[in-house]
Amino acid sequence: MQKDNILFHIFRFDPDNDKKPYLQEFKIPVTRKDQTVLEGLFYIQQRLDNSLAFRSSCRAAICGSCAMHINGKYRLACNTLISKLTSDIITIRPLAHMAIHKDLFVDMGPFWKNYEYIKPYLMPNKPLPATREQIQNPEERSRIDILIDCILCACCHSSCPVTASHEKYLGPMALLNMDRFVSDTRDGAREERLTMVNNEHGVWRCHTVFNCQEVCPKDLNPSGSIAHLKMKIVKNKI
Template sequence: MQTHETVVFQIFRFHPEQDAKPYFQEYEIPFLRKDLTVLEGLYYIQQRLDDSLAFRSSCRAAICGSCAMHINGKYRLACNTPVLKLKSGKITIRPLAHMPLVKDLVVDMKSFWEKYEQMKPYLMPGKPFPASGERLQRPEERAKVDALIDCILCACCHSSCPVTALHEKYLGPMAFLTADRFVSDTRDGAHEERLAMVDDEHGVWRCHTVFNCQEVCPKDLDPSGSIAHLKMEILKHKIQQKCF
């Protein structure tokens, strides 16, 4: 995209209590800086052009995940998406998918958080706290979770997954990544319980391996890899049960 004096934002709008149906509204704003982000553009619109525009944001540093939305064909974080890098003269923005719409770019994430809670996202050691005061890990053990702990719960993976669109009870890639984070942690003692959580008709076996979740993750995490790992761990556990 070439640098222009202005940039056009085409934003999904819908207020369930006032609007008969959703629509897109265009706003033209000044291209203030070469590093202008989509989130800064949204704030410019909200503060100077239309204070009725609704969207979520918090940290502005790609840490909280709250400003995730569909921007020019891909789920992204608005705070770290520079307008200049979007190869289009118009920025088209939609809300996250597969969750009820509250208003404009704000969705109701209740079911998303319920799935996260269902994964019991905390250590369950199953053993008394050691006298040393620490649950020790060797560097190679810690390395197993290095690529799993950086999820910011933005729901980009959830919204891009075609299976979450069709099956309301499907746990989804975020939940599987969360489960794998603890299954892979040597300090956790609930291995069997965690595998059982994802081993049913709404679990890992319903994944179609489309890799959308991997493609859109703003932290370059690999939910698809976690799903494959969980499947392997489930099968290994079942084989061990039969053999012993």
């Protein structure tokens, strides 16, 4: 039976005004079976407390902006249905291992620096053809079919116990995306890329806990990508 109302317990913290974080309770009306957690947050912001801070954009599980910790798991609020959460209380916390600007709104600067570090663009080692199109056959393209689906939501980063204890660790997102370019036949910087992650803050820091794989909203396999990079490093004697 569909509930008429449900309680949201939301992490609140304003560094400028609060001494410590706390959970605030809100009662949300549930009017549809397909009502999402993000819709509940908007209801609170628009009708109950307009000071609530959180990120969102596409509402279609494409941009990754609304990633947060919902009832014990990192998820996207826009595609998490209230009806699918079995608890009578929905507890929402911000992404972990990042400084809190306010409430569910965190500083993702270090996360983006890790993405920038891996040089997330093709670096061909020869001049582009006159058509400026680099052809791939179906087999070559299939090597990156899954890898290109990362939406940079940071669920994997926040669930990883290593990013919590080693701030210089690149993290599963950066290493998965590094594998994306190492596996791309159009890229000519394989040795340079493998050297970039062949260190204590790269692939060798991973403890293979698989949290990253468990929480990925796109069912990607960062742990598998890290293992693949390790094999490439050993094989190529980087």
